[in-house]
Amino acid sequence: MPENGSREDRAAIHDEDLELFYDRAPCGYLSTTPEGLVINVNRTFLEWTGYPREELVGERHLIDLLSPGGRLYYDTHFLPMLLMQDYVREIAFEVVRADGSRLPVLVNASLDRNAAGAPTVVRIALLDSTERRAYERELLAAKQVAEESERRSRALAETLQQALIPPLPPVIPELDVAGVYRPAGAGDEVGGDFYDVFQVNDDEWVVALGDVCGKGVEAAVVTSLVRHTVRASTVPFPNAADALRQLNRVMLERDPSRFCTVALVRLRRQPTGWHADLALGGHPPPLLHQPGAGTHFFGEPGSLIGVMEDPQLHTTRLDAVPGTTLVLYTDGVTEGRRGLDFYGETRLHDVVDSLAGGTATAIADGLLDDLLEFQQDRARDDIAIVVIRVP
Amino acid sequence: MDPIARNNVRVSGPPDARSIMFAHGFGCDQQMWRYVAPAFEDEFQVVCFDHVGAGHSDLSAYDPAKYSSLDGYADDVVEIARALNLHDAVLVGHSVSSMIGMLACLRAPELFGKLVMLGPSPRYVDDPPYVGGFSKSDIRELLEAMDSNYLGWSSAMAPVIMGNPERPQLGRELTESFCRTDPAIARQFAEVTFLSDNRDDLARLSTPTLVLQCSQDVIAPKAVGEYVAAAVPDSTLVMLEAVGHCPNLSAPEATSAAIAAFV
Numbered sequence: 001m002p003e004n005g006s007r008e009d010r011a012a013i014h015d016e017d018l019e020l021f022y023d024r025a026p027c028g029y030l031s032t033t034p035e036g037l038v039i040n041v042n043r044t045f046l047e048w049t050g051y052p053r054e055e056l057v058g059e060r061h062l063i064d065l066l067s068p069g070g071r072l073y074y075d076t077h078f079l080p081m082l083l084m085q086d087y088v089r090e091i092a093f094e095v096v097r098a099d100g101s102r103l104p105v106l107v108n109a110s111l112d113r114n115a116a117g118a119p120t121v122v123r124i125a126l127l128d129s130t131e132r133r134a135y136e137r138e139l140l141a142a143k144q145v146a147e148e149s150e151r152r153s154r155a156l157a158e159t160l161q162q163a164l165i166p167p168l169p170p171v172i173p174e175l176d177v178a179g180v181y182r183p184a185g186a187g188d189e190v191g192g193d194f195y196d197v198f199q200v201n202d203d204e205w206v207v208a209l210g211d212v213c214g215k216g217v218e219a220a221v222v223t224s225l226v227r228h229t230v231r232a233s234t235v236p237f238p239n240a241a242d243a244l245r246q247l248n249r250v251m252l253e254r255d256p257s258r259f260c261t262v263a264l265v266r267l268r269r270q271p272t273g274w275h276a277d278l279a280l281g282g283h284p285p286p287l288l289h290q291p292g293a294g295t296h297f298f299g300e301p302g303s304l305i306g307v308m309e310d311p312q313l314h315t316t317r318l319d320a321v322p323g324t325t326l327v328l329y330t331d332g333v334t335e336g337r338r339g340l341d342f343y344g345e346t347r348l349h350d351v352v353d354s355l356a357g358g359t360a361t362a363i364a365d366g367l368l369d370d371l372l373e374f375q376q377d378r379a380r381d382d383i384a385i386v387v388i389r390v391p
Numbered sequence: 392m393d394p395i396a397r398n399n400v401r402v403s404g405p406p407d408a409r410s411i412m413f414a415h416g417f418g419c420d421q422q423m424w425r426y427v428a429p430a431f432e433d434e435f436q437v438v439c440f441d442h443v444g445a446g447h448s449d450l451s452a453y454d455p456a457k458y459s460s461l462d463g464y465a466d467d468v469v470e471i472a473r474a475l476n477l478h479d480a481v482l483v484g485h486s487v488s489s490m491i492g493m494l495a496c497l498r499a500p501e502l503f504g505k506l507v508m509l510g511p512s513p514r515y516v517d518d519p520p521y522v523g524g525f526s527k528s529d530i531r532e533l534l535e536a537m538d539s540n541y542l543g544w545s546s547a548m549a550p551v552i553m554g555n556p557e558r559p560q561l562g563r564e565l566t567e568s569f570c571r572t573d574p575a576i577a578r579q580f581a582e583v584t585f586l587s588d589n590r591d592d593l594a595r596l597s598t599p600t601l602v603l604q605c606s607q608d609v610i611a612p613k614a615v616g617e618y619v620a621a622a623v624p625d626s627t628l629v630m631l632e633a634v635g636h637c638p639n640l641s642a643p644e645a646t647s648a649a650i651a652a653f654v
Contacts, residue, residue: 034641035607035634035635035641036634036635037634061607061634063609063635067532067536068525068526068529068532068533069529069530069531069532069533069534069535069536070532070533070536071609071610072525072529072530072533072536072585072609072610073533073536073537073540075418075608075609075610075635075636075637076416076417076418076419076486076610076636077418077419077540077570079635079636079637079640079641080418080419080423080570080637080640081419081570083637083640083641084419084422084425084570084640091540092536092539092540093536094536133539136539137539140538140539
């Protein structure tokens with residue numbers, strides 16, 4: 001095996017003159033006037049680009065050697081930065097070789113000034129970055145694909161989200177109804193909250209509000225299933241608790257790993273006035289305000305939907321005299337947080353109590369405003385509220 | 392929105408003097424005027440600002456729809472001038488801001504008594520027989536050059552871009568952020584700048600205009616400066632002995648002297 005670096009070789013390296021250091025440097029090296037006119041160039045650069053020395057020195061400006069796109073970048077970014085901060089680092093350019101082909105380079109440059117502060121000479125080092133640039137192009141393409149896919153998934157999330165609540169404000173003749181819905185976050189994720197208001201026969205309407213566990217597209221698919229199953233089961237099962245039992249069966253069959261909470265209200269118009277049946281499947285009890293009886297939580301708690309074969313579910317009856325107001329909400333309301341504090345049931349109760357007497361819309365909006373103010377506009381969970389009021 | 396905060400407007404010089412407003416071009420920010428603007432501070436109220444998206448402007452004000460044409464930028468110039476109660480002011484626009492300035496003068500001629508176009512081009516892309524100097528594919532290449540240069544910058548620069556809107560003392564922090572902005576904004580500004588065509592607007596301009604042309608400018612070649620001066624009715628063409636597109640940095644004394652002689 002040949003021994004590398006004999007004493008004589010090392011001496012030769014020490015003796016190597018600076019011109020060789022400059023000319024044989026493993027990077028292109030250029031000096032230019034502050035205007036960019038080439039005043040010196042090393043052999044590496046000439047070999048890379050194929051220009052004879054005399055065609056560059058005193059003849060060409062650095063900008064003339066760049067691709068047209070690079071020229072624009074040079075004048076709008078590179079030169080201003082160089083003149084402002086006296087150096088520029090890691091700028092990607094393409095140098096046009098003598099034969100017209102392109103050499104991708106990474107450029108560092110520094111600006112010398114004289115004692116008076118006037119620019120004197122620009123020193124420019126260029127590294128061949130052909131392979132790195134190819135790799136960067138791949139990265140860039142992958143980044144663009146990822147951004148496009150992000151845009152699509154956001155659009156998908158928005159579309160799905162719109163399918164979880166009625167497209168128009170809910171209406172029940174002779175009743176005052178309002179719903180508000182606010183998905184958490186920046187709108188790029190689909191939440192699990194939903195509500196629905198629909199008519200089942202001439203004199204009966206159903207209001208359903210619930211929360212499917214989880215987030216994202218899978219949760220949205222389940223939410224959509226829940227919403228439609230509630231619609232389908234309330235027709236053959238007039239008893240609210242029975243309708244939820246049917247929903248429970250469908251949920252268990254479809255995907256036992258998913259569950260939800262639902263508050264189901266069946267409203268019946270009778271000659272004597274309005275009557276309401278309420279069933280709660282694992283859902284927090286709504287607030288009921290009745291003239292002369294104040295505001296309190298109402299309904300009998302029941303099992304989560306989609307967990308047990310034989311859930312405990314109950315229907316609670318209510319005669320809704322004029323002025324009766326029922327406020328349904330998801331846990332995004334009570335679990336709204338500010339630091340370590342929860343919004344909580346007490347504040348919810350007090351706010352609804354103070355708003356009772358207003359229209360359904362005023363109550364729903366007032367409650368949402370108070371909640372958002374409490375959370376300083378940073379709602380971390382979805383919020384759904386439906387208010388039903390007998391005028 | 393308050394245009395003064397939105398555009399990081401900086402006012403200096405005697406408040407009751409005639410105003411001169413400097414608009415920077417594509418690429419950097421109001422620091423482009425730091426060697427020119429001080430020359431006017433004795434006799435003028437000097438107004439500098441950053442276009443939305445550039446420098447220390449309020450990035451949250453960036454609306455891709457509004458800034459999809461130069462009109463959005465011109466609206467901002469008019470709003471700033473109104474907010475400062477400018478009348479008969481001198482408006483100096485560099486590069487693309489020559490056209491933005493022209494649009495502002497067309498929109499609100501009462502605000503500006505004189506317009507200076509530094510290195511103007513009403514259209515960068517060739518349209519035979521008109522020669523702008525670039526082809527469409529050249530512009531695409533610029534966008535690619537920007538993409539590949541932002542690849543290494545975007546995440547590292549994010550804290551500076553998103554950070555403290557207060558302009559720090561001129562120093563490392565400032566120079567590091569100079570010419571660097573949100574890649575998506577810079578890209579759209581590049582497209583709007585280099586693909587716009589304002590040739591038909593030139594003839595409608597009644598504001599007395601100085602066209603300052605660099606003797607060797609790749610971005611806005613001499614023929615383009617001459618085209619602008621010929622098309623604008625009340626215009627004067629002055630040639631600056633300067634190489635490059637940024638005489639405000641490379642030849643600030645000559646630039647200031649030419650502006651001072653005109654106003």
